[in-house]
Amino acid sequence: MSEHIITFNAGSSSIKFALFSVDAEGRLRRAAAGQVDGLGSNARLAAKAADGRVLHDGGLPAGPACGHGDALAAILALIQAAFPQLRFAAIGHRIVHGAARHSASTLIDDAVLASLHTLVPLAPLHLPNNIVGVEVTRRAFPGVPQVACFDTAFHRGGGFLGEAYALPRDYFEAGIRRYGFHGLSYEYVAGRLAELSPREAAGRVIVAHLGNGASMCALRGGRSIDTTMGFSALDGLPMGTRCGAIDPGVLLHLLQTHGYDAARLSDLLYKESGLKGLSGISHDLRALEASEDAHASEAITYFCARIRREAGALAASLGGIDALVFTGGIGENSARVRAAVLGGLDWLGIRFDPEAASEERGDRVISAPGSPASAWVIATDEEAMIARHALGLVRAAPPRVQAA
Ligand SMILES: Nc1ncnc2c1ncn2[C@@H]1O[C@H](COP(=O)(O)OP(=O)(O)O)[C@@H](O)[C@H]1O
Numbered sequence: 380m381s382e383h384i385i386t387f388n389a390g391s392s393s394i395k396f397a398l399f400s401v402d403a404e405g406r407l408r409r410a411a412a413g414q415v416d417g418l419g420s421n422a423r424l425a426a427k428a429a430d431g432r433v434l435h436d437g438g439l440p441a442g443p444a445c446g447h448g449d450a451l452a453a454i455l456a457l458i459q460a461a462f463p464q465l466r467f468a469a470i471g472h473r474i475v476h477g478a479a480r481h482s483a484s485t486l487i488d489d490a491v492l493a494s495l496h497t498l499v500p501l502a503p504l505h506l507p508n509n510i511v512g513v514e515v516t517r518r519a520f521p522g523v524p525q526v527a528c529f530d531t532a533f534h535r536g537g538g539f540l541g542e543a544y545a546l547p548r549d550y551f552e553a554g555i556r557r558y559g560f561h562g563l564s565y566e567y568v569a570g571r572l573a574e575l576s577p578r579e580a581a582g583r584v585i586v587a588h589l590g591n592g593a594s595m596c597a598l599r600g601g602r603s604i605d606t607t608m609g610f611s612a613l614d615g616l617p618m619g620t621r622c623g624a625i626d627p628g629v630l631l632h633l634l635q636t637h638g639y640d641a642a643r644l645s646d647l648l649y650k651e652s653g654l655k656g657l658s659g660i661s662h663d664l665r666a667l668e669a670s671e672d673a674h675a676s677e678a679i680t681y682f683c684a685r686i687r688r689e690a691g692a693l694a695a696s697l698g699g700i701d702a703l704v705f706t707g708g709i710g711e712n713s714a715r716v717r718a719a720v721l722g723g724l725d726w727l728g729i730r731f732d733p734e735a736a737s738e739e740r741g742d743r744v745i746s747a748p749g750s751p752a753s754a755w756v757i758a759t760d761e762e763a764m765i766a767r768h769a770l771g772l773v774r775a776a777p778p779r780v781q782a783a
Pocket residue numbers: 390393589590591592619662663664665666668707708709712713
């Protein structure tokens with residue numbers, strides 16, 4: 380009987396999961412995938428088997444206010460009911476922050492779990508939910524290896540110049556560094572581009588991961604050399620509810636003269652800003668695209684302008700670009716955002732092809748034929764990347780006894 384790997388990618392209010400079978404040669408095949416959205420307020424679980432069979436589409440047993448722990452338990456129950464007698468080779472978790480001490484995927488033991496708890500203040504929107512995922516699945520499957528796959532790991536290796544802020548050097552030693560995020564997505568996209576166009580993948584590539592969280596990465600030869608996020612997932616682009624880059628003087632001003640404390644500042648920066656704050660309507664790009672309110676289109680215009688600005692900065696880090704790739708929920712689906720970004724990047728050598736850009740199909744080139752630099756849409760697959768890392772680690776580790 381084949382083994383399986385299940386992956387969890389817990390965000391602030393959602394959990395994405397996927398089930399993969401592993402054949403004797405170590406090839407991974409997706410057997411099912413799904414997502415819980417609206418956790419804490421309007422939780423819904425949608426899951427499909429690879430053959431298109433709907434496994435669930437609706438509320439959860441714990442009700443609309445369901446949290447991450449109950450949602451995880453519901454996902455596990457659903458998967459076990461749909462695929463009886465599964466044998467798990469591993470359970471893989473996307474862990475958003477690994478700080479300086481976790482710079483590669485790792486098997487989770489008590490020490491790693493304790494270490495993750497200490498990192499919660501670095502990613503308050505994500506890490507508590509990542510940890511709940513590990514704890515629930517550890518309890519449910521005590522003998523199955525659990526693997527932590529860090530979003531920060533792909534960007535490590537920039538050394539002092541790549542990772543330091545211009546603070547006194549002690550701060551770097553204390554771990555106050557630029558880490559970068561969405562590494563699993565960038566790693567997947569770099570690999571996929573190498574399949575589609577090895578010549579461009581070997582060159583200078585900018586990837587724009589535009590989802591609820593959004594960042595951009597400069598890749599040279601498939602390796603990250605610069606990225607827009609830093610110490611936390613707040614820096615760089617504005618996002619669904621996060622502000623992106625901001626003058627730290629604003630924060631001092633709010634603390635010193637407006638009576639803000641850390642909790643209020645954290646809520647402002649993580650939960651009330653970005654597209655939601657700018658529009659006053661929604662964090663969700665689909666809602667803004669559907670709205671006729673002037674603030675909605677202003678928020679989109681602002682978002683696209685910041686993407687163009689960061690593209691310029693990353694192009695400078697790379698010394699020019701050979702390709703720009705859009706990925707993430709917005710990057711893959713919003714022809715409007717892609718057109719607004721690419722319409723202003725002709726100076727980088729990207730000749731935009733509006734017709735290709737609005738065609739809705741697969742991984743594809745969206746620049747005009749003969750464009751000196753190309754533009755692409757590539758659907759990211761963080762789940763596949765987690766499963767590959769998890770499989771690699773358990774295959775490398777000594778065999779363990781699996782609980783019944
Ligand atoms: N068809 C679409 N058109 C425009 N935006 C879309 C579309 N589908 C998804 N999005 C946007 O993608 C974003 C969510 O991206 P996603 O990568 O799923 O986020 P995350 O994984 O960070 O939660 C939302 O802003 C959503 O509105």
